[in-house]
Amino acid sequence: MSKENLYSKEAIEKVRDLAKSIDFAMMITNLKKTPLHAIPMSTKKVDKEGNVWFLSSSESTHNSNIRSSSDIYLIYSDKSSMEFLNIYGKAQILKDKSVLEDLYEKTDDAWFDGVEDPKLTAIKVVPRDVFYWDTKHNKLVSLFKMGLGALTGDEPDLGKQGELKY
Numbered sequence: 248m249s250k251e252n253l254y255s256k257e258a259i260e261k262v263r264d265l266a267k268s269i270d271f272a273m274m275i276t277n278l279k280k281t282p283l284h285a286i287p288m289s290t291k292k293v294d295k296e297g298n299v300w301f302l303s304s305s306e307s308t309h310n311s312n313i314r315s316s317s318d319i320y321l322i323y324s325d326k327s328s329m330e331f332l333n334i335y336g337k338a339q340i341l342k343d344k345s346v347l348e349d350l351y352e353k354t355d356d357a358w359f360d361g362v363e364d365p366k367l368t369a370i371k372v373v374p375r376d377v378f379y380w381d382t383k384h385n386k387l388v389s390l391f392k393m394g395l396g397a398l399t400g401d402e403p404d405l406g407k408q409g410e411l412k413y
Contacts, residue, residue: 259297265332266290275320276312284312291350299372313338331380341369
């Protein structure tokens with residue numbers, strides 16, 4: 248697998264592309280203690296600065312953990328496309344009405360009583376360290392290349408991995 252380092256605009260585009268295509272991240276909070284707290288969260292957007300946004304309840308365990316420590320880890324994984332993204336960053340909880348209106352969709356009614364729900368908050372994750380794995384091929388081709396590499400002893404070129412610097 249080839250390795251590359253992407254900076255600024257390219258890094259933000261890579262995070263946006265992978266977060267959008269994978270959508271769900273395991274949001275991990277309570278990083279300074281065990282057990283860690285992990286919950287699946289749907290990505291609402293990645294903004295032009297590369298911040299990753301989610302909606303959440305003010306009464307949730309992860310919101311409580313973020314209030315105690317802003318350290319957060321997001322793990323995106325799509326085994327069907329062999330795409331993976333890890334983001335370590337700092338989280339902020341916001342109640343700004345314009346932000347909530349921007350992020351809220353009709354499907355969010357399953358968890359909230361509309362954009363006016365007093366428990367509705369936005370979580371903004373500002374990435375600090377990002378690492379990704381992105382295959383060039385679909386899963387079947389990647390598995391074939393791994394098998395061929397095992398037979399020949401050659402390292403297969405399965406795609407790209409890299410560290411993203413903001």
